[in-house]
Amino acid sequence: xxxxxxxxxxxxxxxxxxxxxxxxxxxxxxxxxxxxxxxxxxxxxxxxxxxxxxxxxxxxxxxxxxxxxxxxxxxxxxxxxxxxxxxxxxxxxxxxxxxxxxxxxxxxxxxxxxxxxxxxxxxxxxxxxxxxxxxxxxxxxxxxxxxxxxxxxxxxxxxxxxxxxxxxxxxxxxxxxxxxxxxxxxxxxxxxxxxxxxxxxxxxxxxxxxxxxxxxxxxxxxxxxxxxxxxxxxxxxxxxxxxxxxxxxxxxxxxxxxxxxxxxxxxxxxxxxxxxxxxxxxxx
Numbered sequence: 088x089x090x091x092x093x094x095x096x097x098x099x100x101x102x103x104x105x106x107x108x109x110x111x112x113x114x115x116x117x118x119x120x121x122x123x124x125x126x127x128x129x130x131x132x133x134x135x136x137x138x139x140x141x142x143x144x145x146x147x148x149x150x151x152x153x154x155x156x157x158x159x160x161x162x163x164x165x166x167x168x169x170x171x172x173x174x175x176x177x178x179x180x181x182x183x184x185x186x187x188x189x190x191x192x193x194x195x196x197x198x199x200x201x202x203x204x205x206x207x208x209x210x211x212x213x214x215x216x217x218x219x220x221x222x223x224x225x226x227x228x229x230x231x232x233x234x235x236x237x238x239x240x241x242x243x244x245x246x247x248x249x250x251x252x253x254x255x256x257x258x259x260x261x262x263x264x265x266x267x268x269x270x271x272x273x274x275x276x277x278x279x280x281x282x283x284x285x286x287x288x289x290x291x292x293x294x295x296x297x298x299x300x301x302x303x304x305x306x307x308x309x310x311x312x313x314x315x316x317x318x319x320x321x322x323x324x325x326x327x328x329x330x331x332x333x334x335x336x337x338x339x340x341x342x343x344x345x346x347x348x349x350x351x352x353x354x355x356x357x358x359x360x361x362x363x364x365x366x367x368x369x370x371x
Contacts, residue, residue, distance in 0.1 A: 088256060088292040089273035092127040093299060095352055095363050096177055099140025099164045101195060108307035108355075110316045118163075119355035121195045124188075124301050125179060126291065128273060132185030134209075136289055136301050137354065138199030140164045147194070147234040152227050156194060170202050188268065188276070190303030190354065191286045192218045193230040204239040209268045209276070212246040214285025229283065230326060247276040247287055255290055258298035258346050261338055265290050279305040279339075281323065281332025299350045299363075300342070305335050309359040312351060315340045 097120040105112035108119075124136030142164055148157035166172060174181055186207035190196055192214045200208075218231050219241075226233060250266035253275055259265075265275025275290040282304045289301040306312055317336050323329040343351055352359050 088275070088290075089129065089271055090292050090294050090296065091129065091273055092294050093291065094125040094177070095360050096123050096125055097121065097360070098123050098138070098173055098199070099144075099162060099168045099195070101140075101160045101162045101355075103160065106319070107322050108318050109311050110319055116161075118357075119307065120357050120360065122352070122354045122360055124289070124352075125177065126188075126274065128185070128269070131269060131273075133179065133183045134186050134188055134274070135184060135203070136188045137190055137196040137303070138187065138203070140168055140195055141198035141202075141235075142169060143201055143235055144194055144198040144232070147198075147232045152224050153232060153234075156227050156230070156232065160195075162195075170199060188274070188289060189214070190288060190301070191283050192236065193283065193304070194232040194235055196303070196354070197232075197235050200236050200240060204237040204243065206243065207245055208240050208243045209245050209247065211285030211287055212244075212248050214283070215241065215244060215246075217284040228325070247278075250276065256292075256298065258349055259290055259300060259342060260345060261341050262290070262300070279303065279335050281305070281327050281329070281335045283327045286327070297348060297350055298346070299352060300339075302339060302351050302353045304354055305332075305339060306353050306356075308353060308356045309351065309362075310356075311336065312339050312343050312353075 100118050100120045102116040102118050104114050105117040106114050121139040123139045126134045148154050187203045189210040247266045250268045253267040255265050265277045268276050277288045277290050279288045288303050317333050320329050323332045
């Protein structure tokens with residue numbers, strides 16, 4: 088795989104009772120960061136893996152029934168999460184951003200898309216189709232806020248399902264296949280089903296040679312992977328498919344056990360983010 092530089096950066100956070108995210112967890116609320124992957128390709132520019140939260144999320148959840156999303160998932164979005172402030176804080180030039188890679192279309196992963204709708208968007212066709220289906224109440228129940236994704240995105244979409252299949256390096260086993268979204272083997276989208284319709288991760292190799300799997304919401308924490316502890320059924324059944332979710336968790340656990348050099352980064356795990364940030368490629 089062509090090596091890329093990855094920074095794994097927080098953009099806003101939300102809180103949930105821990106018990107909703109891992110079996111046997113506490114009923115006390117826990118803060119979950121919304122992480123964004125800033126991927127610098129050696130010749131193609133910068134790609135964002137998801138967008139994290141954005142002040143647009145507050146506007147999108149102001150009316151009913153969308154406000155229920157904010158009530159059930161309290162968020163923290165401060166001045167530092169404003170688009171240009173966040174870019175400046177991390178020395179990212181907006182003109183360098185060549186495209187966005189969306190793991191899925193839940194509000195905490197797409198809230199910044201209004202800033203990026205004029206450039207390529209790599210995503211799952213199944214996820215975009217779900218977002219565009221009628222029924223505001225049904226969408227809110229599924230964690231979808233159509234107002235966050237301008238219709239211009241549809242014309243810019245490059246679908247994972249249409250990208251050529253490519254074998255993954257052995258460091259990602261038992262995951263065997265990805266979709267080559269840039270056509271050069273650098274960034275391979277990996278289907279991680281169960282969380283919701285059209286949920287994918289991303290496999291890459293950093294400049295230092297470390298294999299990384301950006302796992303999005305396939306799990307909420309590295310602890311779930313290490314202990315093979317999924318969320319309760321009420322959580323996985325509400326958003327997706329429990330059986331497929333647990334199968335994906337088993338694959339992630341096997342990958343982590345068999346490949347000690349592999350970094351698996353869930354989008355809401357502060358511990359995994361700190362561990363990666365302490366390494367060479369994760370340093371800001």
